[in-house]
Amino acid sequence: QLDNDDVRSTKGTESFTFTKSQYEKLVNLLQSTPAPQPAGPSTQVNGASTSNLASTFVHHSSGNASIAYSYNNSSCGAWIIDSGASDHICSNLALLDNHHEIVPIQVRMPNGTIAFAKHAGSVKLGPSFTVDNVLLVPEFSLNLLSVPRLTYNSKFVVSFDGLACLIQEKRNLKMIGSGELIEGLYYLTNKPKPVTVNINTTPAQTSAIHIPTQALWHFRLGHFSHARLQLMQSYFPFVTLDTTSVCDICHLARHRKLPYKLN
Incomplete structure (x- = not known):
């Protein structure tokens, strides 16, 4: 028989006693527990609820x-x-x-x-x-x-x-x-940080030499040979290669001495 003060459950010789408030809390806890999901596609939360981490x-x-x-x-x-x-x-x-x-x-x-x-x-x-x-x-x-x-x-x-x-x-x-x-x-x-480079230049140091676009990487890489530029172009398609013109600097660099001027 249940009274208004407690709920008793006996099994064998052991007795467990709950107060009325404890019994109500236990019932509320069981009712608030979500039912198990059925078999099939389901989702799970894979981490703890940490307030300062990005969501995955x-x-x-x-x-x-x-x-x-x-x-x-x-x-x-x-x-x-x-x-x-x-x-x-x-x-x-x-x-x-x-x-x-x-x-x-x-x-x-x-x-x-x-x-x-x-x-x-x-x-x-x-x-x-x-x-x-x-x-x-x-x-x-x-x-x-x-x-x-x-x-x-x-x-x-x-x-x-x-x-x-x-x-x-x-x-x-x-x-x-x-x-x-x-x-x-x-x-x-959205805006990458600019890179600041301090270069002391004067108007006398400014060069107006025009470098063809096809020969730009040849000059940038210290006058690479055509064979090496072709190899780089196979890995990096943006590297341009000029196979028709001749670089005067490379031509003169192969001379042991400059040619004599004819009077």
Whole structure:
């Protein structure tokens, strides 16, 4: 028989006693526990809820995704370069160009709620820096750049050091973006930091010699031979090679002495 003060359960010779308030808390706890997910495609949170880490987005072929970390101090327009994200994520539809509907991808947020990515598009981050297949997750407060997606098919080269991150085009190593380390996260900066070089020049030192575009790399590399330039061109297509003209400097450098002038 149960009374109003406690609930007793006996099994054999052992007796366990709960007060009424403890019993109510236990019932509420059991009711608030989420039911197990059915077998099949599901999503999981892969990390702890740390407030100062970038969110990780995992895109599976089954159409599911999970966000492992949350960061609440990021502005809506900032982009974080994330090596753990497998897809680009955008939280604002206004940032997407040529957006279109996609098959909904299920996303489990860090707080346990479920969101769906229903749109994707491209984002222009610089004059020559555009990323495609960016997924829209309005419920997420971050914009993430996925390093694996940037380096897919060797389109870009991404390098990190202790203070910055560089994004370059693979075909010509042109820097198209950079990231700055802020509180453990690499934030994309649209304007690369300028490099200051102090050179003391005078008008008398200024040269007006015009170098043909085809011979530019020949001069830059210290008058490389045609054979070596052809080898470099096979690895770096942007290296130009002029096989028709003759370099006067290279021609005179092979002379043991300058020719005599005829009077």
